[in-house]
Amino acid sequence: MTSPLVSAAWLKSNISAPDLRIIDASWFPSWIASANAGRAAYERGHIPGAVYFDIDDICAEESDLPHMMPDSVKFSSRVRKLGVGDGNRIVVYDSNDFIASARVWWMFRVMGHEDVVVLDGGLRAWEAEGGDLEDLPPIVTGGRHFTPRVQAHLIKSREQVREASSGATLPILDARPAGRFNGTEEEPRAGLPSGHIPGSVNIPSAKLVAPDGRMADEIQLKKLFDDYRAGPVVATCGSGVSAAVLALGLAQLGNWEAALYDGSWTEWASDKDNPVETSTA
Structure with a gap:
């Protein structure tokens, strides 16, 4: 392809x-x-x-x-x-x-x-x-x-993401807006804290879309994904929808190995046993 x-x-x-x-x-x-x-x-x-x-x-x-x-x-x-x-x-x-x-x-x-x-x-x-x-x-x-x-490798469970987070075994890319990722803005879903999965990296999906609604050009995509243009990664977001935009952008760069954490932040943050990080960076 x-x-x-x-x-x-x-x-x-x-x-x-x-x-x-x-x-x-x-x-x-x-x-x-x-x-x-x-x-x-x-x-x-x-x-x-x-x-x-x-x-x-x-x-x-x-x-x-x-x-x-x-x-x-x-x-x-x-x-x-x-x-x-x-x-x-x-x-x-x-x-x-x-x-x-x-x-x-x-x-x-x-x-x-x-x-x-x-x-x-x-x-x-x-x-x-x-x-x-x-x-x-x-x-x-x-x-x-x-x-x-x-293709089971394209979908990740909470347990697999927990392992990737704690062991830094797989890059985790979060497609939510920066404020929600950093914990400075509220989540739109009632009762969920904002913040992010420990060790994850924020790449807001909106940055992959050009003003005319088309996918950003190759220069912009390479800038956004930097070290993630090859090899497996897992994308996450609020509920597993905008995360797929990251997978699409990576595929456009030739990396077809992006999996999705299907439950995403809705599942992760609903479990009080899961650690949550915040950042102002």
Whole structure:
């Protein structure tokens, strides 16, 4: 693989390819938008043929943590209902600066589907390219069988992150804004302290996004990731969504070995036995 991204111009030229599937993953955090704001955005207007992937629905039912990765059975069943299966090329986009399209890209990779990319710049780039929108969902015929081949190394548990933190065995990159990471600003989720996992490094996901909504250029990405451009790392954030933007940025630099701590800060800070560091640096 050379890049995890495709341009709006490429998508416009290839949108009619019979093996192509387009997924709208628009999602907005509950503290900045009302419930179902992502679906509402999809229904107002989406790329022709796009189906809607709801990360709050295609998630682990048994967990009280938000949008945790579902098991392979549920994932396979749900994406088949979206008309996605083996042999499909998948393009994921959203209307909020990679915040959930990167997450869905990562989810497909965890399930072993490698032919998945993210639309650089999302819906904004599509419209800037003169792409049409539609406001009706496509007619989805029976999808091909989706065969999961779980890539366990791309997802990390609390125990694995605890070990990485205490033994400094794996770099931990935190995608939250600096104030929350440093402990100088409150967490948006009630009852959670701010701060960070000991030994983790702050790389706010917003710094990976250029003003036009596209991924930052290679110079900026190299500056941000510095020593993390090769080898395994684990990305974390508030609840495992914006962390995937870091994984996407690293893949753009050629490092496809970034895993996600799925429970992220919501899980870590909810357990009073886990150490929390703060910093004004």
